[in-house]
Amino acid sequence: MTIKLIKKENSNYEKKLLIIGVFHGDEPQGECFINSYLNKHAENGKNSIYFIPCLNPSKKRKNINGVDINRNFPTKNWILSENNDYFGGEKPNSEIETKFLVDLINKNKFDAIITIHSPYKVVNYDGPAESLAKIASKFLDYKISNDIGYPTPGSFGTYCGIERNIPTLTIEIDENEDIEKLNKKFEKFFSYLENKY
Numbered sequence: 001m002t003i004k005l006i007k008k009e010n011s012n013y014e015k016k017l018l019i020i021g022v023f024h025g026d027e028p029q030g031e032c033f034i035n036s037y038l039n040k041h042a043e044n045g046k047n048s049i050y051f052i053p054c055l056n057p058s059k060k061r062k063n064i065n066g067v068d069i070n071r072n073f074p075t076k077n078w079i080l081s082e083n084n085d086y087f088g089g090e091k092p093n094s095e096i097e098t099k100f101l102v103d104l105i106n107k108n109k110f111d112a113i114i115t116i117h118s119p120y121k122v123v124n125y126d127g128p129a130e131s132l133a134k135i136a137s138k139f140l141d142y143k144i145s146n147d148i149g150y151p152t153p154g155s156f157g158t159y160c161g162i163e164r165n166i167p168t169l170t171i172e173i174d175e176n177e178d179i180e181k182l183n184k185k186f187e188k189f190f191s192y193l194e195n196k197y
């Protein structure tokens with residue numbers, strides 16, 4: 001499996017951002033928003049953005065190996081869990097998607113990272129990301145939170161935000177919201193990130 005990484009960058013960028021769609025295969029919306037944005041905004045802005053339109057093409061929550069990628073990161077709180085919907089693998093960092101992101105984050109100094117999930121209608125943030133969460137909240141009209149309300153051992157937000165101090169947003173879209181309206185909101189948000197943030 002190859003993971004598609006699309007780089008929009010210039011040589012003297014101010015910030016470098018990473019935006020990831022479809023962390024969970026049954027939450028496909030992020031890929032639409034990213035592809036739609038890339039189709040309409042071919043020019044590079046002042047910030048570099050790396051896009052992964054679809055991290056997990058399994059069409060199910062877990063990846064093709066039956067592992068929840070968002071519980072597979074090598075964090076201090078990773079645990080060997082029961083083999084349920086949130087199974088974090090037999091070992092941390094066992095999955096190709098996890099290894100790809102760990103490697104990408106080790107090789108690049110990202111100023112912020114955003115992942116797109118559904119359906120909880122909230123901008124969750126980890127690490128020093130409250131101000132970025134507030135910006136996202138303005139574009140999307142969702143509330144912000146730094147506590148999703150349940151433990152997430154081995155999560156990407158813990159790995160990047162809490163343990164590496166990279167501002168990290170986990171945007172949970174409202175799956176009942178009109179997809180075209182949402183797409184327009186994300187277009188404006190991504191454009192802001194590329195040109196103004």
Ligand SMILES: [Zn+2]
Nearest residue numbers: 024027117118
């Ligand atoms: Zn998700």
